[in-house]
Amino acid sequence: MTSFVTAATAVDPTLETFENDIWWIVLIKLVGVFALLLLLTLFTINYERKVVARMAVRPGPNQVGPKGWLQSLTDGLKLPFKEEIIPKTADKVVYFIAPVISATTAFTAFSVMPFGGVVNMFGHQTALQLTDVPVSVLVLLACSSMSVYGVVLAGWASGSTYPLLGGLRSSAQMISYEVAMGLSIVAVFMTAGTMSTSQIVAAQASGDPVQLFGFEVTAPGWYAVQLLPSFIIYMIAAVGETNRAPFDLPEAESELVGGFHTEYSSFKFALFFLAEYINMITVSAFCTTLFLGGWRAPAPITTFWEGANSGYWPLLWFFGKVLILLFGFIWLRATLPRMRYDQFMRFGWKVLIPVSLVWILFLAFFKVARSGAISDTTRWVTTGVVAVLVLAIAWGWPSPKKPKQLSIEEELHQRPPGSFPVPPMDLQVPPSPRVRRAVAERDPVSKEV
């Protein structure tokens, strides 16, 4: 037990750390991550309900367990004991498989999440991370892509109109925002030079020293600061990717009932619910890893507490950051109205994607220029050429053609003869008998006039 107390500095795992893990340690971590995800989901559902309730000035769940914190657990236990209704139009096999796909991919995505550095676990040195491979981020993105199958198959297999529309909308939304999300993390790979999650965390440990007004200042290592545009795009895309408010269009209750899971009941519904919350936790944890320094303590803490990053303490920082991000998700849900679908898609395709691409090119140019590969004159010439190109594109950009605004008379003239009858513009509607009576009662004098 003393080993991690004395280890004052953080020990970053390398890829070899994961190759040397003994099988039973891996098994412990495997079950640990699984149990952690289930507990975190139960917690997050309750957390969301409580926060939203506070924001709406009402108590929220407060009956089951201490201060209502067991509400989601009891809800979850109740669900398997509810009747399962399978509509007779459903495609039985696909209907059965869809929630399994959703839940499985949601669980798998967490396998490469780094919770901490190297610790002493039952006498063995191992990292607080289930596993890490050179392409960890790809594993994570693959899982989030595969979860689209669960959604679209669920919508299709229900054999009902609302789920089909909800499933299609949801899949279109998820793949559109996946592109923006994928492009936003290119900048992280460029800066970190790796795709392994633990190495990305290690790369954010400290920033480069920069000269600022004669003082040497250490730039913050977090990519949220260094690569701010990427961070913003990632956060927006993450909300779209997880179908959360204000982008919760697949579940637009007023239009689509419940979206793709309208026809699901009992534990199949619970699995979709579970998958949605795990995905929310996953994108938050992923954001922490990529942009917020991962499991390392925030900068001011490490200056007066040397051991903040050692042993099991990183768990505190990691889950603290994840909780703050989850709070952001809930805050969005409590404050923002739902977006319209066309606005939402336009925002994804016409704003997020081009901005990501331009930012990647800008960052690449900046890095190449700073590495000294090109001379000063070339740099200025290139900047000039790019500026001229950007201006040319902006000038020649197709602007949406606005139809000429016609007056009502002109518009009426343009109608083909025999079209739907239109009341005359100067139509005077006589007051209804009831209104006349009411006026007469209130003011008997005017009746005689």
Next chain:
Amino acid sequence: MTINPYVPIVGLLILGALFALFSVSVAPIVGPKRFNRAKLDAYECGIEPAPTPIGGGRFPVKFYLTAMLFIIFDIETIFLYPWAVSFDMLGLFGFVEMVLFILTVFIAYAYVWRRGGLNWD
């Protein structure tokens, strides 16, 4: 005995799949069953549901277009990732090559934009 670092990923996949399969199989057994023909109809806000054509019928072609655009940009992303990881080694050459590639895709993107492929009506 050590194991390959890719194995735990599959392990969590199997664990998650077992949990999901177990719960979807057990729920119909432990849950109650009360037959009612109306319950088995597709949901339609209380009115008699219109019969749905086989395969769900027709839906807007926009969804196909979005899927195709997604493939184009996903391929672009796939090309960007290895380039980004080895960016420091590629230097100026890699930068110029990637500018050419992104510009090529950008032409297609501008065309789609111009033709209204990104409008959702």
